[in-house]
Amino acid sequence: MNKFSWYEAKSVEDALQQVNSTVSEELYQHTNKATVFKSGGIDVFDWVKEGLLQPEKIVNIRNIPGLDKISYDQKKGLSIGSNVTLEEIASNPEIKNNYLALHQAVNHASTPQLRNISTLGGNIAQHNRCWYFRSVDHQCRRKGGDRCFARHSETGENENHAIIDNSSCVSVHASSISTALMAFNASVVIINSEGEKKIVSMDDFFVSPAKDIGMENILTAKELITEIILPAPSKNSRSAYIKEVARESYDWSLADVAVVVEVSGNTCRKASIVLGAAAPVPYRSLEAQQAIENKIINNDNAVAAAKAAMAIAKPLAKNGYKVPMFTSIIEQAILQTT
Amino acid sequence: MEDKNQGSDPKKTKSITRRSFLRGAGLSTAGSVLLTTNTFALDYKEQLAAGKEFGPEAMTIKMKVNGITESLSVEPRTTLASALRDHLELTGTxxxxxxxxxxxxxxxxDGKPxxxxxxxVFDVGDKEITTIEGIAQNGKLHPVQEAFIEHDATQCGYCTPGMVMSCVHLLDTNTDINLEDVKKATRGNLCRCGTHPHVFKATLSASKKTT
Incomplete structure (x- = not known):
């Protein structure tokens, strides 16, 4: 790693005074004069170790007081501080009882060692795992270059890449926990350097590369996530999460899905279906939602919803397998909610 | 990739070890061997003082490792792993x-893997580090370590310290374990030799002995 100085932030305001760049901006602009945040630091140190990010200063936000609480209220819902670790989420009984798909997603994510370090804020703000993006030898479009190496029909190694919304960068978002958060209609609470607070739905938090290749989410250098909030689940809501990986022990997602439904009897009244590792950002499948809403949750209707979700898929040369994989897990996840 | 010995001044002037011998014999390119003392080390309050900037040059900090407070000269870019191995010569990690x-x-x-x-190393603050060297007590191996020997749960040995740490933590936190628990506890530990089945057997056997 390059030499950098270390600043221990006292407060959110203090941290925001220090920082002058997001990691995405610095990866795109290469000023080597950036001051960036880190909490758990797993993603930031990964970039610094590769030499792709050479910060001048790292601002440690991990010890800022007040960002490490989980609170649940039957009426208000759930609040998870941005510095809460993945392990604290995985072992929280209220999250398991009321937000099962989120519990399952966190339990499938990462390793015990990393879960003790990684924070939720860092998890949703981490960068995609495209090997070209993370390689010093490939100046891809996300890093200010002029091409996408993964897309190439003959030489592109794109087996882990996007099958939906892949007209620009073909990477997939790395946070499988975000798949579940978005399905629960979570929002991100963000504070800026003026002390102003805004609440952004997860649906609006991530930025598609087709819109802006230099950003993976809406955060600017003068903004910090303080908490992630989830509405209270209704009495008749059920949820399920399924993730497919190459290795059973732990791995990045090849395909994952979170389904949250509101039912009356066997009929689905409302559905929230989100796909992970399908598109450059977590993808809400309006197609699947429409196909299952106001239908009885049974095998035929689950298959129809899964097929509707995949009707828009445009696989690359090496990731065609994802279409039947998604079809299968969407169907299974819908059926698991009964 | 850069040299893993990140951060300057790997120290230690204790008795002759394999490492210090190699270094002294000129087989290593390690530079100055520096004696650090507690005199100039920051205390934990200063290390954790919010609103302060540290580095980028090396500074002497304190760190509790295996029950002993150590002083070491490190930079913010020094990883905890490098601090343990290159600065404190705890090369089990x-x-x-x-x-x-x-x-x-x-x-x-603080007890969590x-x-x-x-x-x-600046992430550590006043938290306590336990390494593989701190698992055996009073010269006696931990039951998990004994079981690893008994069940031939090591091959090349590179994953072994990490495996042992995961399995000891499992037994410390759960007295009634099954195969799934061991698999879950070691899911992050990669063994390229493929010795996982022996690790599972050893840990289950050690669990019976410790309960």
Missing amino acids: KIVCDRGSCSACTVYL VNSCMMS
């Missing part, structure tokens, strides 16, 4: 992937 993917570098931070390769 292994650096293999150096990216948090294999968990050979597992140590406990973490990847020491993915943390700055």
Whole structure:
């Protein structure tokens, strides 16, 4: 790693005074004069170790007081501080009882060692795992270059890449926990350097590369996530999460899905279906939602919803397998909610 | 990739070890051997003082490792793994992937297993580190270590310290374990020799002996 100085932030305001760049901006602009945040630091140190990010200063936000609480209220819902670790989420009984798909997603994510370090804020703000993006030898479009190496029909190694919304960068978002958060209609609470607070739905938090290749989410250098909030689940809501990986022990997602439904009897009244590792950002499948809403949750209707979700898929040369994989897990996840 | 010995001044002037011998014999390119003392070390309050900037040059800090308060001269870019291995010569902790993917570098931070390769030494503060060297007590191996020997649960040995850390933590936190629990506890520990089945057997056997 390059030499950098270390600043221990006292407060959110203090941290925001220090920082002058997001990691995405610095990866795109290469000023080597950036001051960036880190909490758990797993993603930031990964970039610094590769030499792709050479910060001048790292601002440690991990010890800022007040960002490490989980609170649940039957009426208000759930609040998870941005510095809460993945392990604290995985072992929280209220999250398991009321937000099962989120519990399952966190339990499938990462390793015990990393879960003790990684924070939720860092998890949703981490960068995609495209090997070209993370390689010093490939100046891809996300890093200010002029091409996408993964897309190439003959030489592109794109087996882990996007099958939906892949007209620009073909990477997939790395946070499988975000798949579940978005399905629960979570929002991100963000504070800026003026002390102003805004609440952004997860649906609006991530930025598609087709819109802006230099950003993976809406955060600017003068903004910090303080908490992630989830509405209270209704009495008749059920949820399920399924993730497919190459290795059973732990791995990045090849395909994952979170389904949250509101039912009356066997009929689905409302559905929230989100796909992970399908598109450059977590993808809400309006197609699947429409196909299952106001239908009885049974095998035929689950298959129809899964097929509707995949009707828009445009696989690359090496990731065609994802279409039947998604079809299968969407169907299974819908059926698991009964 | 850069030299893993990140941060300056690997120290230690204690008795002759294999490392210091090699270094002294000129087989290593390690530079100055520096004696650090507690005199100039920051105390924990100063180390954790919010609103302060540290580095980028090396500074002397304190760190509690295996019950002993150590002083070491490190930079913010020095990882905990490098601090343990290169500065304190606790070379039981292994650096293999150096990216948090294999968990050979597992140590406990206040009792919880973490990847020491993915943390700055400045992340430690006043928390207590336990390494593989701190698992045996009074010269007696931990039952998990005994069971690893008995069940031939090591091959090349690089993953072993991390494996042992994960399995000891499992037994410390759960007295009634089954095979699934061991698999879950070691899911982050990668063994390229494929000795996982022996690790599972050893840990289950050690669990019976400790309960």
